[in-house]
Amino acid sequence: MKALNKETCAKTQRPERIIQFGEGNFLRAFVDWIIYNMNEKTDFNSSVVVVQPIDRGMVDMLNAQDCLYHVNLQGLDKGEVVNSLTKIDVISRALNPYTQNDEFMKLAEQPEMRFVISNTTEAGIAFDPACKLDDAPASSYPGKLTQLLYHRYKTFNGDMSKGLIIFPCELIFLNGHKLKETIYQYIELWNLGEDFKKWFEGACGVYATLVDRIVPGFPRKEIDAIKEKLQYDDNLVVQGEIFHLWVIEAPQEVAKEFPADKAGLNVLFVPSEEPYHERKVTLLNGPHTVLSPVAYLSGINIVRDACQHEVVGKYINKVMFDELMETLNLPKDELQKFAEDVLERFNNPFVDHQVTSIMLNSFPKYETRDLPGLKTYLQRKGELPKGLVLGLAAIITYYKGGVREDGAEIVPNDAPEIMNMLKELWATGCTKKVAEGVLAAESIWGENLNNIPGLTDAIVANLNSIQEKGMLETVKSIL
Numbered sequence: 001m002k003a004l005n006k007e008t009c010a011k012t013q014r015p016e017r018i019i020q021f022g023e024g025n026f027l028r029a030f031v032d033w034i035i036y037n038m039n040e041k042t043d044f045n046s047s048v049v050v051v052q053p054i055d056r057g058m059v060d061m062l063n064a065q066d067c068l069y070h071v072n073l074q075g076l077d078k079g080e081v082v083n084s085l086t087k088i089d090v091i092s093r094a095l096n097p098y099t100q101n102d103e104f105m106k107l108a109e110q111p112e113m114r115f116v117i118s119n120t121t122e123a124g125i126a127f128d129p130a131c132k133l134d135d136a137p138a139s140s141y142p143g144k145l146t147q148l149l150y151h152r153y154k155t156f157n158g159d160m161s162k163g164l165i166i167f168p169c170e171l172i173f174l175n176g177h178k179l180k181e182t183i184y185q186y187i188e189l190w191n192l193g194e195d196f197k198k199w200f201e202g203a204c205g206v207y208a209t210l211v212d213r214i215v216p217g218f219p220r221k222e223i224d225a226i227k228e229k230l231q232y233d234d235n236l237v238v239q240g241e242i243f244h245l246w247v248i249e250a251p252q253e254v255a256k257e258f259p260a261d262k263a264g265l266n267v268l269f270v271p272s273e274e275p276y277h278e279r280k281v282t283l284l285n286g287p288h289t290v291l292s293p294v295a296y297l298s299g300i301n302i303v304r305d306a307c308q309h310e311v312v313g314k315y316i317n318k319v320m321f322d323e324l325m326e327t328l329n330l331p332k333d334e335l336q337k338f339a340e341d342v343l344e345r346f347n348n349p350f351v352d353h354q355v356t357s358i359m360l361n362s363f364p365k366y367e368t369r370d371l372p373g374l375k376t377y378l379q380r381k382g383e384l385p386k387g388l389v390l391g392l393a394a395i396i397t398y399y400k401g402g403v404r405e406d407g408a409e410i411v412p413n414d415a416p417e418i419m420n421m422l423k424e425l426w427a428t429g430c431t432k433k434v435a436e437g438v439l440a441a442e443s444i445w446g447e448n449l450n451n452i453p454g455l456t457d458a459i460v461a462n463l464n465s466i467q468e469k470g471m472l473e474t475v476k477s478i479l
Contacts, residue, residue, distance in 0.1 A: 004232040004234045005064075005066040006066040011068060014039065014090075016046075016113065017112050018115040018116075019107055019116045019117075019164075020049065021116070021117070021118035021119075022051075023050045025240075026215045027117070029238040033086070037263045037264075041264065044259060046090075047092040050095065051095050053144070055096070062091065062094040067094055068088070068234075069236035070088065070232075070238075072238070073241065074239060074242070075241045075349075076344040079344075082242050095107075101137050104148075105147070108155060109155050111156075113164065115167065124140075126182070127185045128143060132190075146186040146190070150196060158199050160202060160203045164204050166205065175209065205250065205254060208273045210277055210280065212246075214240065218236075218239070241351070245266045245268075246260070246265075248267065249271070251269070279328055283338055289365045289366055290387065290390075291303070291315070291355070291391075293362065293395045293398040294312060294391060294471065296410075299405055301354060302353060304349070307343060311472055315390075317343075319387040320343070321339060323373065324373045324385075326377060326380065327380070359398065360414060363438075373388060374452075374455075384455060387478065389462060393459050399414070417443070431464050435456050436456060439452075439455065439456055439459065
């Protein structure tokens, strides 16, 4: 078996046009895979310089393999099982700014540099007032980025054609807006002046993005078989699902410079990210939140098995297509396609997604992912969505504990205040008191849900049915 490096494996040299803050699994299986496809299928012709955002990371491992590695995509694509291996060669080099700060700052001097992409975790886009302009480097990611931008501005004497296009991929709603605000805070803190501020505003663009691909990461269980198949000793293989989506809130001239659509990729440049964020939360996270307790109390442990179950599968379809989809405002065919993709993802034969792993913090999840849909559905249709109401009753029942129909012990796990409240309510032995108590918990909902017409009675009816007939029979009664 050969070592993986540019001596043993061909590596194309391309101009360095992208600075990437982050070397983790997600960026390598998502952004770098997208850039690889753009290089292969369009004239994008760009390579990436990776910058390690914190002082400890993986750049040494990357450089040891000359930044070559494989992406292993697994899942269903239009019903076909896919398990592919692709060699990614887009990273030219990887830097640690904590030990190579001069080389890091010199990136700003390269005239061909055009893009900055980041994924520094949700905590990465934060303002740290302790950062100074002459730190080598600033500890925060926005601090490092401001240092780089200011150095570029000075190097090219404020040339408006030398601005950078910035795509943050952190999982924060409107991440670009947050990053831009933080850069402004550093411009002010460090007194970088009005001229630099104008250059930043006019020459650079910081754009909000939404990213979506499940990336389990390094395939520990299968790595030996994968290396055998590759005949390379690749210690940076990264596994991801087939599905990918990148929504970028930017004008069409930016799309022309980043021609992902020409490479046939699911990268959308849109005027507003918000409806896509709402679509993901509603049609991906929303069904997850209610299918989990319904499936678990029906004796099903894996998301894929729930989708394929003759009763629970119909319940999931009802919630997605008949209820939640009816509450969104994007074109119907777009929503239909996205929902079908979500079902393929739930059915991924390579991922055993435990329903119990989804059920932590179920009430707050229901509040953000399902409650808006329940209210909109009631407003538009004049009646409550039966599937979403049953999902909430299933969560309440799950928190009762006890044993499942198959004899398995139900061991709920959540914040102590939620566990204690449910324990006290169920101790009354009265489902009406349980329903009223949970719905009245303003600490969870920010309001009293007993005020939603018909909801309390519907929850009580579901709780009674689950106690008397069991979960599966209750599901059948609403289908």
